[in-house]
Amino acid sequence: MGTLFDNVIFLSAATGWLVAQILKTLIHMLFTKRFIAERLIGSGGMPSSHSATVCALATAACYTHGADSFEFAISLILALIVMYDAMGVRRETGIQSKLINEMLEAFADMGRPELTTDEKLKEFVGHTPLQVLCGAILGILIALGYCSILL
Secondary structure, three states, rough: OHHHHHHHHHHHHHHHHHHHHHHHHHHHHHHHOOHHHHHOOOOOOOOOOOHHHHHHHHHHHHHHOOOOOHHHHHHHHHHHHHHHHHHHHHOOOOOHHHHHHHHHHHHHHHHOOOHOOOEEEEEOOOOHHHHHHHHHHHHHHHHHHHHHHHH
């Protein structure tokens, strides 16, 4: 009997997340010229680690069990929901957070400390369609690589 770390579906999904998080951190560092450790585990940014994870999961499930399997069906529906949510509600939350943070800065500049807070809202929450697409492609490629090597 194998372990979880012998499971190509799990390994594909976990590697999809890990690679996306590392790429996200490197891309953020390239543009900002500073390393922010939170990007290694944080949400939002390019590429979408959520998309990479669920697309690797679905691709490995399809490769392993076939397109007609319940494993693939469940993982595909999960992937579609996660990617839709990343581009929808979560993206809107990030846009609203950015706007509220700008308003709080404006209130502080006007000398209205009662309308400000020391904590900024998290702006990296959701994803653009391009970030989701890049994450999806990354996850699919990682799963195909794992499956072709390990199976």
